[in-house]
Amino acid sequence: MTETHATPATGAPVFPPGRYGRRREPGRRRPLLVALLAVALVAVLSLIAVRLYRQYGDPNYDAQVITYTGITDSQVLVDFRVTVPEGGSAVCLLRARDRAGAEVGREEVTVAARPDQRQVTTQHRLATSARPFVGEVVRCRPPA
Structure with a gap:
């Protein structure tokens, strides 16, 4: 008969043979696969960030509505200011909405600055x- 100690001398537990099934070997790591997945994730997130910046974040083409007046059943006069690169131009999307928020008018307008100007004020x-409640500038972008 052999002696069995309550605590084994090594750090790993000792199980009776055949009692608990086959033990798994420690899985081998795949650092190359993990690195490739990390690079792909960074690339996808970068593409999303660039697209969102182009759509919403270009400070060279900033528009502000000064006022909207002349509201009738078929029109609204929109006064707005656009910041463009010096001497540049922009295409701005204007829209009118009724009291319920439904869009009742939409149009793209091209504005151009003089060679020494960065801001253009236009009407x-x-x-x-239908009768609009508000006139607004949705966005401005560089001309195509």
């Missing part, structure tokens, strides 16, 4: 299909 008459 545009936006035709509508």
